Amino acid sequence: MKTAQRILDTAAGLFNERGERNVSASDVALExxxxxxxxxxHFKGKDGILSALFLSFYRDIAGMLATPIADTDFLETSAPLERSWLFLTVIMEAMYAHRFFYLNMTDLMQRYPDIDRGMRRLMSLKRRASRALASELLAPVDITAQPQRLDHIADSMTMTLSYWLSFDQWMTPSEHPQQVIHRGVLQILSHCAPYLGDQAADFYHECELINARLLDAGSA
Amino acid sequence: MKTAQRILDTAAGLFNERGERNVSASDVALExxxxxxxxxxHFKGKDGILSALFLSFYRDIAGMLATPIADTDFLETSAPLERSWLFLTVIMEAMYAHRFFYLNMTDLMQRYPDIDRGMRRLMSLKRRASRALASELLAPVDITAQPQRLDHIADSMTMTLSYWLSFDQWMTPSEHPQQVIHRGVLQILSHCAPYLGDQAADFYHECELINARLLDAGSA
DNA sequence: GTCTATACTGTGATAGAC
DNA sequence: GTCTATCACAGTATAGAC
Incomplete structure (x- = not known):
């Protein structure tokens, strides 16, 4: 692997582990x-590393979020709940690999205007995607009659998507990434559950099934 | 005012404004x-200031959270929703005055073991309080039959309480503190709304009334 | 209690040899 | 592309005069 790429990977790892502000360029070199x-x-100091990391992170996430859920050909299923689940899982995995952007979000946004703009843009894409997911999942109960309700749900989903990794970290520390992501996805989708009425129990049951299948596939 | 107290107040203000990590002990002295x-x-450097600030913040918040909602004699009303509203408003106001503890939470917890322990403890108190609020608000619909549902709701409320100030900051930047807090309280309580069924509309309507009354009282 | 002086530290950054 | 050597600087901390 090229040195430039190794620098980026190592830096991201250290940032995730110790916090961005507690890692200097020399630390990365030492590691x-x-x-x-x-x-x-290779890079103009830590700023250069951060810029490069954020650029690739942004392209990655924004690309996935901007794709209308209906066009996600890589999700080989047509069941709405399963599609949503996979969609969110893929995104959260990418977020987990660069979770320091979220754990140290305020500081990074204050110091780097580019990151500030990018994170705001991502947030707005997350909101749009959440709205689409909620619309699809709640289609059977016809919630579209109350658009402001849908906004509330989408906001809750967006917030959970953005802060789950941080929240979970100090709720149940030191766990397998897969478990963290699993619970996050469930927590996001569960904002839709109460509106499903009698079908809510089925919803949770199906989530468990999907997750079990995914874990099997992952370990196979 | 004593110099020691002026140092604490000024430091908290700068931390909130520029981010804790971007303010040095010299900056506080200069200001x-x-x-x-x-x-x-007066203080053993920035660490001393932070310790003192956190100690008083912790006592403040923990004291309010630990008081069973039923015993909150300072809330001069017996209507469940209004009591919840006031309870959360008071707490969020205290959080807002020291919001840097939340905006820079991960970093502070990584660097200061005391803050780490304290924030975890506060989290667990928030959870307990959220559970109590939800139980009370949802008493009419008898959700107690499904305890894990209640846990889910309490988690969502806890998360919103902890991250709202950060979330709101980059959703709708630069606004009056009262507005931020108002929307936060509404967002927290709204996690209970979908379970109220037909009464949900009343719920939102009553929230608006309570808030209007509160704003009147504040400006009077 | 408050000040000025100063010393120590870690980090960010660069020049120039190999 | 990679290295060694070195610099400039900010933030932290202390001693001792007033």
């Missing part, structure tokens, strides 16, 4: 067994 | 027009 000067040849 | 040496006479 990689290269000299600080060498690192500065 | 107060005192010398850095003078500041170090």
């Amino acid at each position: 990689l067994d290269i000299s600080p000067g060498n690192l500065y040849y | 107060l027009d005192i010398s850095p040496g003078n500041l170090y006479y």
